[in-house]
Amino acid sequence: MDKQKQQEYQKMVERASPNSPIFADCLRAFLVGGIICTIGQCIMNFCLSMGADMENASTYTSVILVVAASILTGLGWYGKLGKFAGAGSIVPITGFSNSVTSPAVEFKKEGYVLGVGAKIFLIAGPVILYGVISSMLVGIVYYFVR
Amino acid sequence: MDYIKAFVVGGIICVIGQILIDKTKLTSARILVLFVVLGCILGGLGIYQPLVDFAGAGASVPLPGFGNLLAKGVKQEIDQSGALGILTGGFKASAAGISAAIVSAFIMSLIFDPKEK
Amino acid sequence: MAVHIGKQSVKFDLCAVVTATASTVGTKEGEGPLKEYFDVVLKDNLAGKDSWEKAESEIARQNISLAIKKAGLKNEDVDYIITGDLLNQCCGSTFGIRDMGIPYFGVFGACSTMGEAMALGALLVDGGGAKRVVAAASSHFCSAEKQFRFPLELGTQRPQTATWTVTGDGAAVLERKGKGPKITGITTGKIVDMGITDGNNMGAAMAPAAADLIERHLKDFGVAPDYYDVIATGDLGYVGRSLVCEMLEQKGITLGDRYIDCGIEIFDRETQDTHSGGSGCACSAVTFAGMLYSKLKSGEINRLLFIPTGALMSPTSLGQGESIAGIAHGVVIENVR
Numbered sequence: 001m002d003k004q005k006q007q008e009y010q011k012m013v014e015r016a017s018p019n020s021p022i023f024a025d026c027l028r029a030f031l032v033g034g035i036i037c038t039i040g041q042c043i044m045n046f047c048l049s050m051g052a053d054m055e056n057a058s059t060y061t062s063v064i065l066v067v068a069a070s071i072l073t074g075l076g077w078y079g080k081l082g083k084f085a086g087a088g089s090i091v092p093i094t095g096f097s098n099s100v101t102s103p104a105v106e107f108k109k110e111g112y113v114l115g116v117g118a119k120i121f122l123i124a125g126p127v128i129l130y131g132v133i134s135s136m137l138v139g140i141v142y143y144f145v146r
Numbered sequence: 147m148d149y150i151k152a153f154v155v156g157g158i159i160c161v162i163g164q165i166l167i168d169k170t171k172l173t174s175a176r177i178l179v180l181f182v183v184l185g186c187i188l189g190g191l192g193i194y195q196p197l198v199d200f201a202g203a204g205a206s207v208p209l210p211g212f213g214n215l216l217a218k219g220v221k222q223e224i225d226q227s228g229a230l231g232i233l234t235g236g237f238k239a240s241a242a243g244i245s246a247a248i249v250s251a252f253i254m255s256l257i258f259d260p261k262e263k
Numbered sequence: 264m265a266v267h268i269g270k271q272s273v274k275f276d277l278c279a280v281v282t283a284t285a286s287t288v289g290t291k292e293g294e295g296p297l298k299e300y301f302d303v304v305l306k307d308n309l310a311g312k313d314s315w316e317k318a319e320s321e322i323a324r325q326n327i328s329l330a331i332k333k334a335g336l337k338n339e340d341v342d343y344i345i346t347g348d349l350l351n352q353c354c355g356s357t358f359g360i361r362d363m364g365i366p367y368f369g370v371f372g373a374c375s376t377m378g379e380a381m382a383l384g385a386l387l388v389d390g391g392g393a394k395r396v397v398a399a400a401s402s403h404f405c406s407a408e409k410q411f412r413f414p415l416e417l418g419t420q421r422p423q424t425a426t427w428t429v430t431g432d433g434a435a436v437l438e439r440k441g442k443g444p445k446i447t448g449i450t451t452g453k454i455v456d457m458g459i460t461d462g463n464n465m466g467a468a469m470a471p472a473a474a475d476l477i478e479r480h481l482k483d484f485g486v487a488p489d490y491y492d493v494i495a496t497g498d499l500g501y502v503g504r505s506l507v508c509e510m511l512e513q514k515g516i517t518l519g520d521r522y523i524d525c526g527i528e529i530f531d532r533e534t535q536d537t538h539s540g541g542s543g544c545a546c547s548a549v550t551f552a553g554m555l556y557s558k559l560k561s562g563e564i565n566r567l568l569f570i571p572t573g574a575l576m577s578p579t580s581l582g583q584g585e586s587i588a589g590i591a592h593g594v595v596i597e598n599v600r
Contacts, residue, residue: 019168020167022164022165022168022169025167026161026164026165029157029160029163030160030161032160033157033159033160034154034156034157034160034204037152037157037204037207038149038152040152040203040207041148041149041202044203044206045148058206058215061203061206061207062206062207062242062243063242065207066243066246066247066250067250070247070253070254071254073251074254074257076258079261079263086163086167087160087163087166087167087177088160090163090167090174091159091163091208091209092207092209093208093209093212093243095174095178096247097246097250099174099175100248100251104251104252104254105254105255105261116252120252120255123174124247124248126175126178126179127175127179127182128244130179130182130183131183131186131216131240132236132237132240134182134183134186134187134216134217135186135217135219135220135236136220136232136236138187138220138221139220139223139232139236140232142190142224143224143232146221146224
């Protein structure tokens with residue numbers, strides 16, 4: 001009885017709740033995501049032209065984008081970009097950087113050890129944890145089948 | 147030409163993320179985790195690297211590219227130092243990105259105060 | 264003496280008089296449609312402090328002092344302060360009033376806190392336990408986001424169903440004697456949980472509690488909705504308001520245009536990008552202390568059913584998969600001779 005009531009209400013809520021404007025959201029995500037990747041390509045081509053090999057050029061690109069996004073987060077601009085671009089600024093590596101810098105700045109008032117130090121991994125922690133675990137799983141499989 | 151490829155492929159990967167956010171109500175933290183793990187698995191299967199070769203930064207800058215890097219690193223380490231590579235490869239490959247992110251975040255926390263939206 | 268009527272209501276005999284109110288709001292609220300009704304609009308949402316939490320306490324301190332001053336009283340004339348907020352352990356309120364030297368009841372009703380504070384204040388005054396009580400509630404957008412969601416600078420989009428926490432503090436002075444509209448009755452809500460788990464759709468989580476309370480209130484007092492000039496819920500927003508109307512229609516109760524929601528009134532969703540509306544303890548508190556009280560004083564409203572609504576949850580409970588429970592408290596404020 002109660003379960004049924006809840007399900008009925010859930011349906012009512014779905015009818016009453018406006019959806020996100022998915023087409024416009026996707027268009028903005030596409031544009032901003034594309035632009036960030038294009039900037040990445042510019043940096044990569046520049047590094048290659050300076051004589052870096054492919055792997056190092058790619059690493060330099062990540063580092064430069066990460067630092068740039070971190071500064072923009074500190075200045076309070078990346079959050080505004082995120083509101084506009086949604087996944088367009090979350091999915092590139094700059095979004096990862098934003099997710100590290102934003103809690104670091106937000107929680108500095110609680111001190112540098114348990115404020116900044118602990119909260120810096122609020123979102124990055126899970127990313128690193130599951131990234132490393134999945135890389136280990138890949139490694140185990142690769143070790144036996146290579 | 148490589149700029150156009152980077153733009154289009156990078157854009158499409160972001161659109162996939164946007165559809166997930168709008169349709170499934172996943173938080174951005176979950177999107178980050180999901181994309182890195184997916185990239186790592188696709189990288190492990192050898193599916194992602196061709197995309198990186200094709201689109202350059204368009205595939206390496208989005209987070210699946212970061213996952214792919216982890217998978218690539220593990221494989222390289224295993225080839226060089228055997229089973230120990232399973233433990234060291236992921237961290238080694240991602241060290242530059244993670245160090246850059248946390249050190250610059252720390253410096254930002256020294257410089258800036260929290261701001262309103 | 265007050266009498267308990269029906270199932271959940273009290274009808275007062277010696278009705279507490281709302282002799283003064285004060286409202287202090289943040290910058291965004293000060294740009295909204297209700298701006299002219301607020302006593303103080305902050306120029307800086309940090310209120311001169313160095314953290315959002317300290318700012319919230321400072322806003323509460325300034326606003327409660329202002330309410331006491333507007334009633335022509337001094338701190339020592341006030342028997343009790345009843346106030347609360349959304350921060351852990353009610354720190355927003357406690358640090359705000361710690362230097363006032365006034366006996367304090369800290370209350371938590373999530374965003375329904377103003378209703379709870381006013382109801383308890385009216386009970387105290389009517390029962391002879393106090394001559395003068397200040398009822399108040401506060402919230403701050405930035406401290407609430409930080410505690411309940413993500414850091415402010417994290418680049419995310421808010422869904423269309425999300426609401427915007429109001430920055431501010433609303434306070435009302437309730438006295439046994441004096442001039443002003445009176446609190447003639449209360450209906451205390453029970454927790455209603457319809458299993459909503461989406462933290463970005465609080466209006467939907469609270470709407471069943473509000474609908475239940477309105478139905479109960481009308482039954483307990485034996486009145487029809489048209490007895491009231493205005494029925495105002497706290498912070499249901501556009502989504503929640505439409506759900507309340509739909510649920511009550513199913514029970515044959517039509518509220519019509521007299522039913523407003525403070526969360527809809529306080530922001531202009533077209534220009535202020537607030538999506539479903541305002542929320543937080545301060546949403547209903549400042550709308551009452553500002554617009555609704557001012558209209559009661561002018562006689563534009565003579566009978567008000569004020570229903571602050573709250574979503575009972577914490578980041579821990581949400582993380583553990585608990586649903587968001589709703590609560591609503593009804594307070595009747597009337598101009599009576």
